[in-house]
Amino acid sequence: MYRIGVDIGGTGIQAGLVNLQGEIIGQKECSTNVKLGFLKIIESIRKLVDSLLETYNLTPQDIEVLGFGVPSFINQQGKVTCVNLNWYEEDFITTLRETFPEFKVAAENDATVAALAEAKFGSMKGYPYAVMLTLGTGLGAGIIINGQPFVGAHGMGSELGHVVIGINDFKCKCGNNGCFETFCSATGIVRHTKRLIRIGRKSCLVDVCKGELNRLSAKKVFDAYRIGDEVAVQSINRFKKYLAIGIANIINGMDPHIIAIGGGVSRASDIILDGLEEEIRKHILYKKEDFAKVVVAQLGNEAGIIGAAFLEQKQFG
Amino acid sequence: MYRIGVDIGGTGIQAGLVNLQGEIIGQKECSTNVKLGFLKIIESIRKLVDSLLETYNLTPQDIEVLGFGVPSFINQQGKVTCVNLNWYEEDFITTLRETFPEFKVAAENDATVAALAEAKFGSMKGYPYAVMLTLGTGLGAGIIINGQPFVGAHGMGSELGHVVIGINDFKCKCGNNGCFETFCSATGIVRHTKRLIRIGRKSCLVDVCKGELNRLSAKKVFDAYRIGDEVAVQSINRFKKYLAIGIANIINGMDPHIIAIGGGVSRASDIILDGLEEEIRKHILYKKEDFAKVVVAQLGNEAGIIGAAFLEQKQFG
Numbered sequence: 001m002y003r004i005g006v007d008i009g010g011t012g013i014q015a016g017l018v019n020l021q022g023e024i025i026g027q028k029e030c031s032t033n034v035k036l037g038f039l040k041i042i043e044s045i046r047k048l049v050d051s052l053l054e055t056y057n058l059t060p061q062d063i064e065v066l067g068f069g070v071p072s073f074i075n076q077q078g079k080v081t082c083v084n085l086n087w088y089e090e091d092f093i094t095t096l097r098e099t100f101p102e103f104k105v106a107a108e109n110d111a112t113v114a115a116l117a118e119a120k121f122g123s124m125k126g127y128p129y130a131v132m133l134t135l136g137t138g139l140g141a142g143i144i145i146n147g148q149p150f151v152g153a154h155g156m157g158s159e160l161g162h163v164v165i166g167i168n169d170f171k172c173k174c175g176n177n178g179c180f181e182t183f184c185s186a187t188g189i190v191r192h193t194k195r196l197i198r199i200g201r202k203s204c205l206v207d208v209c210k211g212e213l214n215r216l217s218a219k220k221v222f223d224a225y226r227i228g229d230e231v232a233v234q235s236i237n238r239f240k241k242y243l244a245i246g247i248a249n250i251i252n253g254m255d256p257h258i259i260a261i262g263g264g265v266s267r268a269s270d271i272i273l274d275g276l277e278e279e280i281r282k283h284i285l286y287k288k289e290d291f292a293k294v295v296v297a298q299l300g301n302e303a304g305i306i307g308a309a310f311l312e313q314k315q316f317g
Numbered sequence: 318m319y320r321i322g323v324d325i326g327g328t329g330i331q332a333g334l335v336n337l338q339g340e341i342i343g344q345k346e347c348s349t350n351v352k353l354g355f356l357k358i359i360e361s362i363r364k365l366v367d368s369l370l371e372t373y374n375l376t377p378q379d380i381e382v383l384g385f386g387v388p389s390f391i392n393q394q395g396k397v398t399c400v401n402l403n404w405y406e407e408d409f410i411t412t413l414r415e416t417f418p419e420f421k422v423a424a425e426n427d428a429t430v431a432a433l434a435e436a437k438f439g440s441m442k443g444y445p446y447a448v449m450l451t452l453g454t455g456l457g458a459g460i461i462i463n464g465q466p467f468v469g470a471h472g473m474g475s476e477l478g479h480v481v482i483g484i485n486d487f488k489c490k491c492g493n494n495g496c497f498e499t500f501c502s503a504t505g506i507v508r509h510t511k512r513l514i515r516i517g518r519k520s521c522l523v524d525v526c527k528g529e530l531n532r533l534s535a536k537k538v539f540d541a542y543r544i545g546d547e548v549a550v551q552s553i554n555r556f557k558k559y560l561a562i563g564i565a566n567i568i569n570g571m572d573p574h575i576i577a578i579g580g581g582v583s584r585a586s587d588i589i590l591d592g593l594e595e596e597i598r599k600h601i602l603y604k605k606e607d608f609a610k611v612v613v614a615q616l617g618n619e620a621g622i623i624g625a626a627f628l629e630q631k632q633f634g
Contacts, residue, residue, distance in 0.1 A: 076606075129470045152573065154607055159602050159603075163569055164565070164566055252473075252479045254475075255473050
């Protein structure tokens with residue numbers, strides 16, 4: 001038996017055939033043609049899945065579950081709104097069931113899907129209660145309890161990126177101030193660094209960007225941190241301070257066995273993990289007790305396919 | 318069959334005989350003689366329990382579980398440190414098992430115990446995934462998932478009072494700044510109100526306290542709010558703003574079915590609940606979706622006995 005995981009992103013869609021050991025056997029992909037609209041995108045996924053089965057000479061009976069990860073929340077009625085995909089209250093789950101009647105269909109938010117992959121086969125394997133933070137443009141999160149995704153009573157749990165953890169100098173796109181995501185994401189790092197430069201702080205990053213601060217990226221800030229650029233050091237230290245507060249909040253409130261950090265920002269894991277445990281301990285209520293290990297995610301982009309493949313069907317509506 | 322719940326507090330200990338419908342049939346109590354030390358306190362509880370059995374002509378075989386609520390965290394080894402009780406790494410669970418060998422013994426933090434009582438028999442009955450906030454001197458919290466206490470991987474989960482939600486003008490006793498508890502507890506209300514008066518704001522509370530601000534209480538601030546005292550209005554509005562942020566954090570991160578507010582501060586529930594839902598909605602990521610109902614706890618002090626009685630034995634060490 002096999003499983004199929006489909007990772008639906010804003011620019012591309014990957015469908016992968018996965019064996020029961022969590023290894024990707026084969027993969028098909030296409031670009032996400034947002035302009036064509038919801039139904040055409042689902043149609044293109046049907047073609048990817050058919051093509052996978054054909055290539056590997058399999059039938060739907062060989063597939064335990066066909067799982068999907070979406071860059072959005074799936075509500076209790078199985079509907080999805082996702083601005084990046086130009087989807088507005090699309091009847092996602094029903095359409096999947098109609099499009100793939102021969103399959104057991106399952107779906108979750110992509111951050112939850114990645115957490116499931118890391119908990120089953122990656123950095124959090126063996127820990128029943130695990131939390132993954134995906135630090136990229138935003139901050140996504142997935143919670144796994146007893147090996148299963150935990151998305152709360154209405155399916156909207158685990159949006160840890162929008163937990164308020166302080167006061168920031170700009171508003172989050174969700175409308176609030178102080179969201180974890182505004183401190184601890186590539187966007188947060190870039191915005192704070194730009195602000196320091198704009199108020200007149202000198203930084204090699206101005207030259208690196210050839211004077212055009214729109215070229216600034218979190219990677220450039222991490223690189224400048226490595227050579228001791230003062231603005232970069234201040235910006236990354238602030239990022240690390242709030243990462244420790246945000247993680248300590250998760251520990252004080254939910255106390256998982258393990259927390260994995262993934263996403264593009266986690267490529268600078270040497271900088272991120274350096275001193276992090278001590279900083280977290282400062283913010284923990286029971287300072288003498290064991291608390292969650294913090295590790296770096298292992299599966300990278302494959303987590304989207306593998307996690308989706310290992311979802312289980314659940315009730316909607 | 319019956320159950321017995323023992324509520325261990327800093328000033329008094331209550332032991333209650335509870336039927337399987339969650340009704341307290343009888344109750345015995347004694348004061349907590351902190352000076353006598355840990356073992357003498359456990360001895361005095363043994364006497365309370367024996368006395369309960371004798372009064373109601375029962376034997377240990379009639380008791381399904383003997384449960385305890387303590388004003389502290391119980392670590393993975395079953396040890397308890399509680400400054401108020403003068404207990405330091407006391408071997409709580411082992412001592413209970415030795416003192417009550419004929420009983421199935423269970424124990425949890427008192428806020429968790431209260432949450433269990435409200436979820437089984439009170440304000441949160443019928444909701445599998447429930448969170449209770451106890452707003453008193455501090456802010457305690459209990460999480461119930463699928464009808465059972467959820468205390469995390471190391472037993473220290475659900476300390477939502479020490480989740481950082483902003484920046485406050487004084488440090489929390491845990492050493493951090495911005496803990497939910499420092500904004501949303503009787504202590505938090507009193508400290509902020511005193512601060513406003515000290516910086517010269519006029520308030521009827523100065524007269525109410527006969528000039529001695531040490532007499533200020535959260536109740537007095539709520540009473541002054543009712544008559545429109547400007548300082549009290551500002552202080553309570555700030556409390557309500559942060560209560561909404563703290564609750565929205567719980568919803569964004571954990572998404573329970575229901576949240577109950579208990580503890581002394583909840584006596585002003587008319588003021589607390591007024592406008593709270595709209596304020597919470599402002600801070601929620603998925604503003605159009607249903608989210609947790611916020612209600613006032615129903616069981617009052619009885620929750621400590623009833624919840625303790627309905628704990629189940631679990632593994633320690």
